[in-house]
Amino acid sequence: MPQMVMDDEDGELAMLRDSVAAFAENRPGPKTVRALRGDHRDMDTAQWTEMAEAGWLGLMLPEELGGAGLGIRHQAIISEALGRALIPSPMTTASVLSSLLLAAAPDSAERSRLAEGLIAGSAIVVPAIEANGHLVRLNGRREGNVIRLDGHIEFVEAAHSATDFIVLAEVDGKTLLLSLPSDCTGLSRADKEGVEGTPLSILVLEGCRVAPEKCLIDGADAKTVAKAIDLARVAASAELSGIASRAFEMAREYTVNRVQFGKPIASFQVIQHRLVDLWSEAEMAAAAVVNAIEFLEGEDEKASRLAVLAAKARASDAASLIARRAIHLYGAMGFTDESDIGLYLKRAINLGGMLGQAEQLRRQFVIEERAA
Amino acid sequence: MMQTDWNSLPDEEFREIFRDWVDDNCPSELRYMRKQRPTYEEVKDWYQALSEKGWLSPVWPVEHGGMGLNPAKHMIYVEEWARLGCPRIPDHGIGLVGPLLIQYGTAEQKAEFLPKILSGEHMWCQGYSEPNAGSDLASLRTSAVLEDGHFVVNGQKIWTTLAHCANWIFVLVRTDKEAKPQRGISVLLVDMSLPGVTVRPIANLRGEKDFCEVFFDSVKVPAHRLVGEVNQGWTLAKSVLGHERIFLGAPTRPEYALGRLEKLATSRGAFDDPAFLSRYAKLRLDLYDLGSSFERFAKILRSGGELGADVSMLKIFNTELYQRITEEMLMLAGEESRYNDDLETENGDVDAMNLFLDSRAPAIFGGSNEIQRNILAKAVLGLPG
Numbered sequence: 001m002p003q004m005v006m007d008d009e010d011g012e013l014a015m016l017r018d019s020v021a022a023f024a025e026n027r028p029g030p031k032t033v034r035a036l037r038g039d040h041r042d043m044d045t046a047q048w049t050e051m052a053e054a055g056w057l058g059l060m061l062p063e064e065l066g067g068a069g070l071g072i073r074h075q076a077i078i079s080e081a082l083g084r085a086l087i088p089s090p091m092t093t094a095s096v097l098s099s100l101l102l103a104a105a106p107d108s109a110e111r112s113r114l115a116e117g118l119i120a121g122s123a124i125v126v127p128a129i130e131a132n133g134h135l136v137r138l139n140g141r142r143e144g145n146v147i148r149l150d151g152h153i154e155f156v157e158a159a160h161s162a163t164d165f166i167v168l169a170e171v172d173g174k175t176l177l178l179s180l181p182s183d184c185t186g187l188s189r190a191d192k193e194g195v196e197g198t199p200l201s202i203l204v205l206e207g208c209r210v211a212p213e214k215c216l217i218d219g220a221d222a223k224t225v226a227k228a229i230d231l232a233r234v235a236a237s238a239e240l241s242g243i244a245s246r247a248f249e250m251a252r253e254y255t256v257n258r259v260q261f262g263k264p265i266a267s268f269q270v271i272q273h274r275l276v277d278l279w280s281e282a283e284m285a286a287a288a289v290v291n292a293i294e295f296l297e298g299e300d301e302k303a304s305r306l307a308v309l310a311a312k313a314r315a316s317d318a319a320s321l322i323a324r325r326a327i328h329l330y331g332a333m334g335f336t337d338e339s340d341i342g343l344y345l346k347r348a349i350n351l352g353g354m355l356g357q358a359e360q361l362r363r364q365f366v367i368e369e370r371a372a
Numbered sequence: 373m374m375q376t377d378w379n380s381l382p383d384e385e386f387r388e389i390f391r392d393w394v395d396d397n398c399p400s401e402l403r404y405m406r407k408q409r410p411t412y413e414e415v416k417d418w419y420q421a422l423s424e425k426g427w428l429s430p431v432w433p434v435e436h437g438g439m440g441l442n443p444a445k446h447m448i449y450v451e452e453w454a455r456l457g458c459p460r461i462p463d464h465g466i467g468l469v470g471p472l473l474i475q476y477g478t479a480e481q482k483a484e485f486l487p488k489i490l491s492g493e494h495m496w497c498q499g500y501s502e503p504n505a506g507s508d509l510a511s512l513r514t515s516a517v518l519e520d521g522h523f524v525v526n527g528q529k530i531w532t533t534l535a536h537c538a539n540w541i542f543v544l545v546r547t548d549k550e551a552k553p554q555r556g557i558s559v560l561l562v563d564m565s566l567p568g569v570t571v572r573p574i575a576n577l578r579g580e581k582d583f584c585e586v587f588f589d590s591v592k593v594p595a596h597r598l599v600g601e602v603n604q605g606w607t608l609a610k611s612v613l614g615h616e617r618i619f620l621g622a623p624t625r626p627e628y629a630l631g632r633l634e635k636l637a638t639s640r641g642a643f644d645d646p647a648f649l650s651r652y653a654k655l656r657l658d659l660y661d662l663g664s665s666f667e668r669f670a671k672i673l674r675s676g677g678e679l680g681a682d683v684s685m686l687k688i689f690n691t692e693l694y695q696r697i698t699e700e701m702l703m704l705a706g707e708e709s710r711y712n713d714d715l716e717t718e719n720g721d722v723d724a725m726n727l728f729l730d731s732r733a734p735a736i737f738g739g740s741n742e743i744q745r746n747i748l749a750k751a752v753l754g755l756p757g
């Protein structure tokens with residue numbers, strides 16, 4: 001069973017892993033995925049509340065904001081386990097990325113309100129910032145005290161359930177990190193159907209007026225935001241790594257049990273070689289994510305940046321390759337909607353396309369590595 | 373007078389006549405359908421137009437209402453059909469049942485069934501695979517026992533394409549449990565309205581319900597619905613495909629997908645990116661070269677020869693190229709690969725996810741690519757084991 005291997009002297013990580021597995025017993029991921037897409041819902045808010053109760057939301061928020069103050073290591077363990085169990089949630093965006101952005105902001109009442117709500121699950125705080133490689137999509141203008149926002153942001157998940165969005169806007173040559181209530185006048189939404197059958201939204205802002213106290217960072221520097229995104233990428237990579245591992249195991253289990261020509265098909269050498277290759281891809285993905293975590297915990301910024309890019313690219317490609325190959329190994333059964341393996345492929349594509357796609361990230365890696 | 377001797381026409385003349393008529397008569401709203409397997413109801417107008425013209429069935433002999441095309445002309449027919457984006461019609465009757473009956477059926481069977489295939493009254497589906505008999509088809513267990521002039525059929529078929537829209541099914545059944553697996557199989561024609569036949573559609577990866585489970589619970593099939601001799605079904609089933617095996621290698625799907633990739637790439641400015649250009653070039657030339665290999669086999673048919681086992685190489689290359697093209701499409705789509713919805717371009721929508729998911733299937737059906745490789749290894753390369 002490929003998984004991330006990290007030092008865990010006091011068994012904390014193993015406990016987290018077990019708690020997600022236990023959660024998944026009661027709320028099987030595939031069942032939730034099917035239910036959500038059946039009624040075109042963007043997320044399961046009841047499940048989100050349970051995740052809050054389990055203490056998984058805002059895990060990386062510092063203690064002074066009421067968070068657990070844990071690091072990416074713990075987050076990655078949870079994300080990996082969610083991936084394995086295919087539990088659908090906007091964990092990477094509405095918990096990890098939002099937390100990191102809030103943590104980067106100076107103290108304010110708005111920040112406290114959002115952090116508190118995020119941890120409790122009562123506020124669903126969705127960052128609508130990084131899409132398709134573009135960070136800042138909104139233009140802002142000061143009109144007296146308030147800030148007027150215009151523009152649109154694509155690929156926003158959980159946009160129906162969101163209570164607040166976190167957005168970046170260019171205002172008078174400065175980048176502002178703002179919180180935007182989801183019921184803001186001038187804010188509308190267009191939905192596209194995502195690969196998992198749940199909506200991915202385009203937020204359209206036409207003259208949204210935001211009060212000055214909604215400004216979380218007045219003059220956000222690109223590095224701060226990039227750092228938060230990198231950590232969120234690691235969470236996504238861990239989830240992808242969990243998907244990769246589980247999809248490999250499913251392929252293994254299926255081919256061991258499926259009998260044709262009087263033998264398990266996994267006894268055919270060609271299938272054994274395929275499985276070995278898939279296993280090795282899953283192992284590579286897990287190791288790449290651990291590598292990123294370890295660099296991020298160290299001091300070397302460039303090295304950790306590269307490690308993150310490599311991990312997201314590797315985990316995205318591994319998850320989707322393994323799921324594709326697994327479908328083939330399932331035969332016609334893999335081409336059905338009833339079989340869960342297809343859901344793994346779709347999740348792999350969904351997460352693979354988010355926060356930078358593999359090819360983009362690999363190119364970025366080479367550019368940054370070669371830069372003086 | 374209706375033209376009947378198509379084979380005497382020069383190829384290019386036939387191509388032109390066929391193409392012009394198809395282009396004028398295939399409804400434009402049916403062209404380039406998103407669905408791979410539309411139902412009869414969805415393509416009825418096109419089916420009926422072909423039927424009236426006498427062009428529904430390219431290969432059947434003229435005396436049975438077909439065009440009687442030789443393999444060379446048949447290839448033109450198939451090529452032009454694909455080039456004009458005509459939808460696939462439910463073709464199990466035309467492609468499989470017809471040839472089976474023409475070769476092995478009784479005079480009564482031909483008289484009863486062939487006209488109804490041409491009229492669209494009978495829609496057929498193919499009941500071969502079972503839950504435990506996929507690649508190893510010969511292990512099938514659906515049984516048929518002869519009692520008082522009827523075969524009593526019990527068992528289950530699965531992955532039966534379009535069974536929910538069919539009224540007849542041709543099934544492989546086990547009629548001798550003692551014999552070697554391949555020797556105890558027969559072919560039966562079964563009216564699906566008989567008591568004891570139940571159909572359950574199965575949704576596929578794209579959420580479309582186009583294949584089904586078909587259950588047989590003591591279905592009483594009149595003995596005269598047996599095709600050929602009892603226990604000879606395996607040989608019958610294997611022999612119907614003949615030259616048509618080449619079409620599993622016809623690059624229709626990759627060609628279509630590459631066209632979509634080009635459209636998306638143009639719209640996204642990707643041809644300016646040398647890395648994309650290079651990957652595209654590889655796919656383009658793979659498709660081009662597949663054409664050359666296809667032509668090599670086509671020549672054999674045109675000169676009246678028969679295909680060997682080596683034709684399987686086309687199916688493998690073709691279906692795997694289709695997958696690689698659609699994978700490139702998702703890569704090019706970038707974050708838009710997260711959409712199920714079609715992608716918008718200035719020149720119309722591109723169904724990237726639809727094609728990507730669809731491309732998973734052809735490597736599995738029609739003899740999976742591993743089975744094809746096994747055939748090549750043994751029958752062509754003569755490898756031991």
Ligand SMILES: Cc1cc2nc3c(=O)[nH]c(=O)nc-3n(C[C@H](O)[C@H](O)[C@H](O)COP(=O)(O)OP(=O)(O)OC[C@H]3O[C@@H](n4cnc5c(N)ncnc54)[C@H](O)[C@@H]3O)c2cc1C
Nearest residue numbers: 268328329331332498500501506507531532533737740742
């Ligand atoms: C879209 C679609 C439509 C279909 N329509 C019909 C239809 O209309 N009628 C019908 O009867 N059937 C139909 N089929 C079924 C099709 O014929 C079977 O899927 C096919 O024969 C493979 O069988 P299986 O799915 O049981 O896979 P399995 O035989 O279980 O194979 C599973 C995996 O093992 C591999 N494998 C199996 N044996 C070997 C071996 N000896 N060596 C190496 N690898 C091996 C296969 O390649 C595959 O990857 C359809 C299938 C699909 C996907």
